[in-house]
Amino acid sequence: MTPDVSTLRDDLVARLLDHCGQVCVTGDEDPIATTVAARYTELGEPVTRVGNSIVVDGRRPGRDAPLVLLVGHLDVVPPTDDDREPRVATIGDTEVVIARGASDMKAGNVIAMAAFEDGELRDTSPYDLALVLYGGEEGGAEDNELREVLDTVPWLTEAALAIVLEPTDGEVQLGCLGGIHAELRFVGQQAHSARPWHGENALTKAGRFLAELHDDHVRDVEVDGIAYRDVWSATMAWTPGLAPRARGDGLEPGERVARPFRNVVPGTFTVNLNLRFAPSRSLEDAEVELRDRVGERAEVTVVDLAPPAPPRLDHPVVRAFVNTVGAPVAAKQAWTDVARFAEVGVPALNYGPGLTAQAHQRGEFAPIDAMVTGHDQLVRFLTTPRS
Structure with a gap:
């Protein structure tokens, strides 16, 4: 054998x-x-x-x-x-x-x-x-x-x-681990970057949350005597905008593509938040935990769920x-x-x-x-x- x-x-x-x-x-x-x-x-x-x-x-x-x-x-x-x-x-x-x-x-x-x-x-x-x-x-x-x-x-x-x-x-x-991907949409008011007081910068509005996440993103969790770790990670972020591309890059005349203007204070800023969590609670419990942590600071849209x-x-x-x-x-x-x-x-x-x-x-x-x-x-x- x-x-x-x-x-x-x-x-x-x-x-x-x-x-x-x-x-x-x-x-x-x-x-x-x-x-x-x-x-x-x-x-x-x-x-x-x-x-x-x-x-x-x-x-x-x-x-x-x-x-x-x-x-x-x-x-x-x-x-x-x-x-x-x-x-x-x-x-x-x-x-x-x-x-x-x-x-x-x-x-x-x-x-x-x-x-x-x-x-x-x-x-x-x-x-x-x-x-x-x-x-x-x-x-x-x-x-x-x-x-x-x-x-x-x-x-x-x-x-x-x-x-x-x-x-x-x-x-x-x-x-x-279980996993949740959620898009956090921080909402402000678009404005000209020379006169930002006419609006509210959604990007910097997200700063306090991102700083908090930077300082507190790993938590030890024990399940049946086995050590797991909850991990909170911001993995992507983006602002909206439209700008024309230069000639010769394959676009039809007048065609426009999504690209932020550099002189616009963004009215929205979206962060992809990925929570990986220990099998100490259900997927539903973890989603409630994520939403509670974000609170009213951003609009939360869950885009992917994986059970532990x-x-x-x-x-x-x-x-x-x-x-x-x-x-x-x-x-x-x-x-x-x-x-x-x-x-x-x-x-x-x-x-x-x-x-x-x-x-x-x-x-x-x-x-x-x-x-x-x-x-x-x-x-x-x-x-x-x-x-």
Whole structure:
């Protein structure tokens, strides 16, 4: 069931080089989804395809075993010249695979696929397994196919645990932050900048709030003994205005484009406020908190909402994973698709061999030793009898 270290290492490297060989940017996952579906169809596994997402049903008939989902996404962000061609290299004293998506999150996919394809493991494991490899994760929430997968394959929502193999630096990262994007519109009165007393500068009107945000934007929150952080960030800001562009820049005669005049005191100033909050309260509670903090100082329009996910240390299968794997436990200080599983009542956690600091970097890489360790710890959990 478990090959020697050298054989396992070579196998995982070969798998990752192959998996990264199809650089499928978000929205263009059809080639890699087709390849993965064909692989498991040839292996005789039941495969369901939903858009560019693949579900491989590894449940054994006649068994009354809890279902564990091994979950990863197939898409990547656009490659760079430094990571377009997958290869093995040495960085410092560490042997790595360099490739777009190596850490985020194809190294995780690879250890999941290797475990899933181990027939002896699946025959003797106290758990049934299913492999969920989905598209659209790196794009906008509306393009993420995981929710459609869960709607189309409803038996997935009966799982006892979903292991999302995002990069976690080898930690077990529990739960995830929720997120709100809100546009704060500070309203003044437009005027000529030579006579600002004829109006009210909406930009400087926002100053007190922005200064407050600068001084108080991180708050520690503990949930079930795990330390999360609420983070308030102003990420964008803009003023309105119309100005003609110069000739020769592709515009039709007389055409105008949005651009502020420099000699106008702006009558409105809009700030995008992003609140990332711990799973200590609901999305609705966090929105009330945001609106209360802004108060009457600006008009608030919520433009994006993402629910948090609780750590679920109270769930026996989550606890079994934590106890068996023996890796450090931490909060997921970000949003991940564990939240989508939480929405349908499936306990989920983040655990993967990739490096969080390598996600979306030029020359992205994943350490080979981390893949071997991650595989061994995942297999240990999947083969340890339930208490």
